Amino acid sequence: MALLRSRIVWIGAAVVLIAALLPFWLSAYLLGILTAAYYFGVFAMAWDLLFGFAGEVNFGPTFLIGLGAYTAAILNSTFGLPIPLCVIAAAFAAVAGGILLAVPALRLRGPYFGLVTLVAVLLLQNFVVIFASVTGGEIGMTVPDVLSIDASVNYWYALAFLVVCAVLLYGLSRSAVGLILQASGQDAVGAAALGFNVTKHKVAAFCVSALFSGTAGAMLIFYMGTASVDTVVDVAIAVQIIIAAVLGGRRTILGAALGAVFLIVANEFLRPLGQLNTFVVAAIALGVILFFPDGLLGYALHRGERE
């Protein structure tokens, strides 16, 4: 395990170094795509902490992301708070919303938890549309401040954010708490019999997931300059995040980020296919889920491991 871990660290460092140098090669357009993909990667990693480790399928990652994004957007455009304060507030809002959702929802078993999280997204979506005077409604709202107008700087912000989140989440997944969380997710009865309060650990995982999702949501709108239902709340976005995480590899954290980047970049490169492009990407995702249920990274790391 130690060997595997150090291998991951080295590969990771090399990938980050190459990624950091990309602005010297790529056009501003491609950098823009990668920038969005990196924020998307954080969404997917935060989701994998819940699905891969806590064993709970959260169909509403965009509830947490949307809470963060809209909190930041409203604070910035209505109250004129500076970006760092907005991002911190967004993180708190997402965690508070996450607790409000998770504590009652975790009392339910199996598919009901997933359904509750799905309904939460629809509620948020409706809320945004109904209170259009504050939220901009279906058109979305423009934020006055942006991170930067330079594509390279925006790219480096996103990359740095992704790397920090990846290190924190990956480290957490490999920590003692991560071990307890995995045990709770895979065998809740067994974990309880070993003296672990399974609900407490799952709620904590939900909070951590919300923290990262909300922060990333806020960062994303300060990159794009707008917040809209279609980009940060819609169920379609939630589905994309889920596909990205499963594609990259359940229980790997880093795989989720790879899956997200792959998904967005593939979507972009297949754009010439027109309508067909979404279809091809979906078909690839379906193929991977059917034939490599452990995902791409999961398959690469755990070949030969069979239950």
Place this chain on the structure above:
Amino acid sequence: MSGAVRLQVSGLGKRFGGVVAVKNMNFELRAGEITGLIGPNGSGKSTVMSLIMGLVRPNSGAVKLDGVDIAGWPAHRIARAGVSIVFQHSRPLQRQTVLENVKLALLPDSLLQLATEATAAQRARAIAERVGLGGVLQRHPWTLPFADLRRMELAKAVARDPKVVLIDEPFAGLTTTEIRVFSDLIRTLRDEGRAVLLVDHSVKSVAALADRVIAMYLGEHIAEGSADEVMQNETVRRVYIGGAIEAVERKGVAAEAAATLLDVDAVEVFYGKANALDRVALRVQQDEFVSIVGLNGAGKTTLFNAISGLVPYRGAIRFAGRDLKSLTAAAIARAGVVHCPETRELFGYMSVRENLDLGGGHLSKAERERQLAWVFDLFPILEQRQTQAARTLSGGEQQMLTLGRALMMQPKLLILDEPTLGLAPVILGQLSKAIERLRQERSLTLLLAEQNVTFALPHSDRVYVLDHGRITWHGDPVRFAQEMSTGYL
């Protein structure tokens, strides 16, 4: 040798829907003593264990650990208070090593501890070495043989120095040598002053180890004492063997004359690494009633699941000359092999009538009405309870409904898995009469699995004895009564 009372159970009771699983249980576990809790399958012993551990909440009664009532606490608090459990089936973390799996048990229930303490790793190593896992610390659980997985579960259970250790089926799936090693390990736990509870289905397997044995039947305490006393106890003997064995000689079916309906040929089943069936071969002729007797864990249910296409197997199973291996479970059932599992698998939230109608779903309306009338005639109580949800029925009524639903499918071969499971003697009499009527009124072949020999013998033309996945005896019921009645328990 035995010390203070560690755990005191009083008036413990638990109901599941209409089924009473545990009724007014009273007993105590002492420090430095190994207690065996035995009872046939369905007697409620596992529920008692789950109630102590807090995996299931009791309806009534108290469980006192060193004087503190822990009944109704969540499992993690009970575990922290000093009770631990060794599950029969382990579900280890597959991506972690053996050492990491043991270390997990040593972690505090805290959200802030990110790194394991250095001492935790040392302690985990010491515990793992003590149970004999020293050589495989860095391996992953999926590469381990079955006995080592059990060792790992034991290591996890004793890691945090519990006062009370509950062990479910301590020797299931182990070889004779492994049983010896495990017995020694369990004795060590006693010598360290822990209270140990072994939960098992037979007296025999815990007799050598237990200082005291408690026997359960139908959720109630029926006997207590040394292993010998309990084995001699009249009630216990009646529960296990079903009283005096009476064989009824049947005119039966001439073995050569009748066609073979079911032919099980050298069937082997593995659960992971445990060999559940070892080259089992048996035949059932047309219109014959055949019993398979054997204690819980012998492999009866596995054999039936293989016949019904529910578990993969090696070897061949032929029904009316047709190889069943290529058929799905549903196709096998439609071909006329109808299985009443011991877990009954009723549709709990549907009414009695809906359960029966589903069984007869493939029949024409007129035929279904006729079949239903016959089932109601066989079990009049079902007719009275037509609109009641199946889960609210009592255990005996649920068994009748299971049988009724199976008969609605007009089976050619009816497979009955432990129909007497957890049922009171008066219900057994009713079931017995119903089975006798089946033989007289319908052309039906029956394959019956039982640990209650007295229930099985009067209904059998032939008997097979299954023990640890092997057929160890085969003959007619009269010979069984002569040869096997001793030494079976």
